[in-house]
Amino acid sequence: MTDQAVNAAAPEIGRARLRKEDARLITGQTNWTDNIQVAGLLHLAVLRSPMAHARITRVDVSPALERPGVIAAFAGGDLAEGLGSLPCAWPVTEDIVLPDHPPIAVHEVRHAGDPVAVVVARDRYAAADALEAIEVDYDPLPPVLDLETALADDAPLVHSDKGTNRCYTWPLATGENFESVRQRAEVTLRRRYHQQRLIPNAMEPRAVVVTPIAASGEYTVHSATQIPHILRIMLATVTGIPEHKLRVIAPDVGGGFGSKLQVYGEEAIALAVARKLGRPVKWTESRSEGYLATHHGRGMIQDIEVAATREGRLLGLKVDLIADMGAYLMLVTPGIPILGAFMYPAIYKMDAYEFTCTGVFTTRTPTDAYRGAGRPEATFAIERIMDDLAAELGLDPVELRRRNWIRHEEFPYTTIAGLTYDSGNYEAATDRALALFGYDELRAEQHERNERGDTVRLGIGVSTFTEMCGLAPSRVLRDLRYGAGGWEAASIRMLPTGKVEVVTGTSPHGQGHETCWSQIAADVLGVPFDDVEVVHGDTRSSPQGMDTYGSRSLAVGGEAVHRAAVKVVDKARKVAAHLLEASEQDLEFTDGVFAVKGSPEARRTIQEIAFEAFTSHDLPDGVEPSINAETVVDPENFSYPHGTHLCAVEIDTETGKTKIRSYVCVDDVGHVVNPMIVEGQVHGGLAQGIAQALYEEAVYDDEGNLVSGTMADYLVPSAADLPDFVTDRTETPAASNAMGVKGVGEAGTIASTPAVVNAVVDALRPLGVTDVRMPCSPHRVWQAVRDAGRAGAGAEAGGTGPARSGQSGPAARSGDLGQYGEEGSG
Amino acid sequence: MTHIKVTVDGTLYDDEVEPRLLLAHYLRDRLGLTGTPIGCDTSNCGACTVELDGASAKSCSVLAVQADGCTVTTVQGLSANGEWTALQRAFHERHGLQCGYCTPGMIMAARDLLRENPQPSAQEVRQALEGNLCRCTGYQNIVRAVLAASGQQVPEEATA
Numbered sequence: 001m002t003d004q005a006v007n008a009a010a011p012e013i014g015r016a017r018l019r020k021e022d023a024r025l026i027t028g029q030t031n032w033t034d035n036i037q038v039a040g041l042l043h044l045a046v047l048r049s050p051m052a053h054a055r056i057t058r059v060d061v062s063p064a065l066e067r068p069g070v071i072a073a074f075a076g077g078d079l080a081e082g083l084g085s086l087p088c089a090w091p092v093t094e095d096i097v098l099p100d101h102p103p104i105a106v107h108e109v110r111h112a113g114d115p116v117a118v119v120v121a122r123d124r125y126a127a128a129d130a131l132e133a134i135e136v137d138y139d140p141l142p143p144v145l146d147l148e149t150a151l152a153d154d155a156p157l158v159h160s161d162k163g164t165n166r167c168y169t170w171p172l173a174t175g176e177n178f179e180s181v182r183q184r185a186e187v188t189l190r191r192r193y194h195q196q197r198l199i200p201n202a203m204e205p206r207a208v209v210v211t212p213i214a215a216s217g218e219y220t221v222h223s224a225t226q227i228p229h230i231l232r233i234m235l236a237t238v239t240g241i242p243e244h245k246l247r248v249i250a251p252d253v254g255g256g257f258g259s260k261l262q263v264y265g266e267e268a269i270a271l272a273v274a275r276k277l278g279r280p281v282k283w284t285e286s287r288s289e290g291y292l293a294t295h296h297g298r299g300m301i302q303d304i305e306v307a308a309t310r311e312g313r314l315l316g317l318k319v320d321l322i323a324d325m326g327a328y329l330m331l332v333t334p335g336i337p338i339l340g341a342f343m344y345p346a347i348y349k350m351d352a353y354e355f356t357c358t359g360v361f362t363t364r365t366p367t368d369a370y371r372g373a374g375r376p377e378a379t380f381a382i383e384r385i386m387d388d389l390a391a392e393l394g395l396d397p398v399e400l401r402r403r404n405w406i407r408h409e410e411f412p413y414t415t416i417a418g419l420t421y422d423s424g425n426y427e428a429a430t431d432r433a434l435a436l437f438g439y440d441e442l443r444a445e446q447h448e449r450n451e452r453g454d455t456v457r458l459g460i461g462v463s464t465f466t467e468m469c470g471l472a473p474s475r476v477l478r479d480l481r482y483g484a485g486g487w488e489a490a491s492i493r494m495l496p497t498g499k500v501e502v503v504t505g506t507s508p509h510g511q512g513h514e515t516c517w518s519q520i521a522a523d524v525l526g527v528p529f530d531d532v533e534v535v536h537g538d539t540r541s542s543p544q545g546m547d548t549y550g551s552r553s554l555a556v557g558g559e560a561v562h563r564a565a566v567k568v569v570d571k572a573r574k575v576a577a578h579l580l581e582a583s584e585q586d587l588e589f590t591d592g593v594f595a596v597k598g599s600p601e602a603r604r605t606i607q608e609i610a611f612e613a614f615t616s617h618d619l620p621d622g623v624e625p626s627i628n629a630e631t632v633v634d635p636e637n638f639s640y641p642h643g644t645h646l647c648a649v650e651i652d653t654e655t656g657k658t659k660i661r662s663y664v665c666v667d668d669v670g671h672v673v674n675p676m677i678v679e680g681q682v683h684g685g686l687a688q689g690i691a692q693a694l695y696e697e698a699v700y701d702d703e704g705n706l707v708s709g710t711m712a713d714y715l716v717p718s719a720a721d722l723p724d725f726v727t728d729r730t731e732t733p734a735a736s737n738a739m740g741v742k743g744v745g746e747a748g749t750i751a752s753t754p755a756v757v758n759a760v761v762d763a764l765r766p767l768g769v770t771d772v773r774m775p776c777s778p779h780r781v782w783q784a785v786r787d788a789g790r791a792g793a794g795a796e797a798g799g800t801g802p803a804r805s806g807q808s809g810p811a812a813r814s815g816d817l818g819q820y821g822e823e824g825s826g
Numbered sequence: 827m828t829h830i831k832v833t834v835d836g837t838l839y840d841d842e843v844e845p846r847l848l849l850a851h852y853l854r855d856r857l858g859l860t861g862t863p864i865g866c867d868t869s870n871c872g873a874c875t876v877e878l879d880g881a882s883a884k885s886c887s888v889l890a891v892q893a894d895g896c897t898v899t900t901v902q903g904l905s906a907n908g909e910w911t912a913l914q915r916a917f918h919e920r921h922g923l924q925c926g927y928c929t930p931g932m933i934m935a936a937r938d939l940l941r942e943n944p945q946p947s948a949q950e951v952r953q954a955l956e957g958n959l960c961r962c963t964g965y966q967n968i969v970r971a972v973l974a975a976s977g978q979q980v981p982e983e984a985t986a
Contacts, residue, residue, distance in 0.1 A: 028900065034863075252926070255925040
């Protein structure tokens with residue numbers, strides 16, 4: 001894996017280069033936002049609502065001012081002037097309900113953790129202490145927690161001025177009419193699945209430091225963000241500070257997973273306070289504060305129905321979602337389920353598809369992007385019901401998929417949902433995965449253990465996924481009513497000494513862009529890897545960008561680096577031809593050297609050309625004195641990685657404990673720039689997907705309090721909770737970019753959750769269990785086994801779980817009645 | 827205010843601190859040793875792990891006054907002479923980090939493990955690092971890095 005042994009002349013792309021980023025990270029020489037100290041820095045602390053929903057009748061911050069070290073304190077009303085609503089950039093329908101979202105509440109709080117007042121003090125302890133002195137009177141209002149009853153006419157309202165908790169209804173219907181397909185179907189199956197709320201848990205808590213130059217109205221904002229460029233635009237809009245007076249810097253950022261793809265109230269508040277006081281201000285969230293204040297992910301009820309023939313050919317698919325928006329619409333809240341809308345048909349061919357999503361306001365922390373954002377939910381539902389359908393038809397779940405998936409010779413293929421998948425080879429990835437997994441042997445063992453009634457059951461779960469990522473085509477985003485484009489910028493500066501700066505608009509927070517972009521530039525330019533430096537994350541030095549999310553950085557931003565480098569070579573070629581007194585057509589460019597065909601001694605390196613451009617003493621007439629280049633790339637299609645994931649679990653039916661015995665995945669992410677980094681992305685993705693399947697849930701009580709409110713109550717898995725993964729790849733190059741690359745950042749998360757839950761259900765199916773609700777904790781598994789035993793063979797066991805889950809209605813809260821209700825299988 | 831004397835990464839500091847000041851904040855805010863990050867407020871994540879008188883400790887769970895008279899080593903003290911330790915090299919070579927926020931704590935906790943158990947099994951590594959959370963790597967390469975740093979043979983590739 002280490003790169004020392006690799007031939008120096010080998011291409012950089014495809015090579016397991018060790019990361020440039022690591023040196024500072026393993027020695028502690030990092031620059032996290034909370035590390036930043038500037039002269040006169042003040043610390044800001046936020047007082048938050050302890051209630052899910054209440055009218056604020058009085059706030060008195062004056063007692064806080066008496067506390068030692070306190071410089072200022074503000075209630076929401078004190079900051080309201082000059083602070084606009086936080087932005088929602090994705091109003092998915094024309095008639096969407098768009099409530100105001102003040103960065104700090106003034107009249108009403110709508111979720112536990114909504115900010116109501118702030119203190120500014122000389123150090124973080126003094127600021128936290130003084131919060132206790134602030135007096136707030138609340139007039140409680142009813143919480144809104146149940147997604148279905150929230151839509152009733154007489155439901156209490158999250159935003160009373162809007163007259164409804166329905167945020168939007170977004171429909172899609174393609175192909176034949178689903179009703180008519182259902183009528184000719186031999187088999188239909190309806191299921192209800194629950195996507196529990198998740199808390200993203202990037203290891204670095206959020207933080208922001210605002211440094212003002214009050215006299216000239218200039219502000220530098222350091223933030224633990226994935227989106228410095230978007231944040232700059234949005235903070236200008238929210239605060240009224242002109243965009244060109246704002247500089248936003250994302251220094252070292254410790255993970256994001258979507259949670260830092262946001263424009264947060266605290267960023268706007270810190271800016272407003274720094275403007276008011278003319279002093280630098282820092283805010284850093286505590287982890288428990290972040291659980292309330294940083295957006296959550298998932299949170300949906302999924303009703304899904306498939307229609308098929310007895311032979312297992314899919315005819316149609318119908319999906320009805322209810323998606324929990326939480327209390328407000330944040331940057332892309334409403335769009336998250338819509339990113340999944342196109343993915344329910346997944347890799348399968350069918351004749352009809354009908355989809356509806358209803359967004360609902362609740363008095364909980366807002367939801368927004370979390371690793372996968374809409375696609376994990378879609379993949380979960382389709383892959384779960386495919387396994388259920390296979391069981392219904394008595395087919396092997398892999399065989400059922402084979403009968404329906406797009407064959408490799410059918411690409412490019414336009415799916416029923418209207419996406420055109422550019423490339424893929426589901427057969428190859430699946431065959432490889434089955435072999436690595438030892439599928440047939442495991443099935444045989446499973447059969448044997450079931451026969452002898454082993455109390456520890458073996459289950460095998462299948463997930464053959466694809467996803468749409470690499471956001472991407474600006475015109476498609478327009479059609480989806482997204483408020484911005486999907487391009488990415490890159491520029492390359494050829495420095496006089498032959499060194500190279502690559503400026504990218506992507507904003508890494510763990511992905512390794514510094515390494516991978518260096519590999520791309522080094523390959524195209526033919527310069528040493530170590531001669532390339534990557535500049536990012538600062539709107540002054542990297543002025544144009546759309547930032548990092550949605551597995552877009554390589555497919556869009558890396559492609560931009562590639563194209564900018566090609567432009568540099570083209571410009572350098574003109575200069576080289578002039579200096580070598582040859583025509584451009586007679587020049588060869590190999591490993592960074594321009595040589596005249598047939599006269600190899602007549603040569604100039606591109607690094608020499610950079611110096612020639614710097615002196616400009618001998619350039620051809622009419623050529624500008626620079627071989628630098630920049631480009632902005634707007635791909636014409638999304639990126640469609642795919643893969644086959646197989647999970648084997650062993651479940652102790654007496655304790656409910658699930659153990660992952662083996663996990664094999666074969667992903668196809670097209671050509672690979674750095675296989676070591678790709679493997680790492682897959683590992684991390686798997687961990688998060690498995691965490692949803694087995695461990696994590698944001699649990700609320702009936703009053704809207706977040707019960708899993710600290711890291712001690714929310715189970716982020718440790719090394720001891722996860723297995724070793726077996727990962728492999730097939731390579732079907734993308735047709736939508738020059739490098740043939742596809743996104744990888746979210747793949748593991750999208751694929752793994754259904755693989756694990758399918759395995760859990762597969763283990764318990766002989767006992768009469770047909771579903772276990774996530775997370776499949778020992779208690780839920782045990783309960784499912786017990787209920788199935790009571791109900792007798794063949795009865796619906798349904799999902800089970802503690803009597804609090806928050807989103808799914810009376811069934812969940814009255815205790816373990818099961819999530820299918822009466823709908824069951826058809 | 828309480829008077830403390832504490833040696834951190836080879837330097838003796840003589841300071842007045844509030845009795846409630848956490849060692850993690852003392853290191854970060856007072857000494858500027860920001861190589862030790864803080865990831866939670868419930869001592870679950872382990873990002874702030876340091877060595878305190880020869881044993882690993884979560885510096886968010888220790889008061890600065892409790893470190894009076896003690897010797898503290900942070901990740902910044904490991905390569906003081908410019909040469910990385912075997913663990914640091916292994917984390918780099920085995921891609922045992924992505925965002926790197928958990929890395930200082932992981933390295934300090936792994937150091938403690940290898941001191942007590944110089945040739946741990948993979949499962950022993952997983953158990954020993956249970957108190958250190960990582961959200962990026964899925965832990966597999968961290969486990970490999972620790973095994974490699976212990977001088978044991980580790981498979982080069984994940985594929986079977």
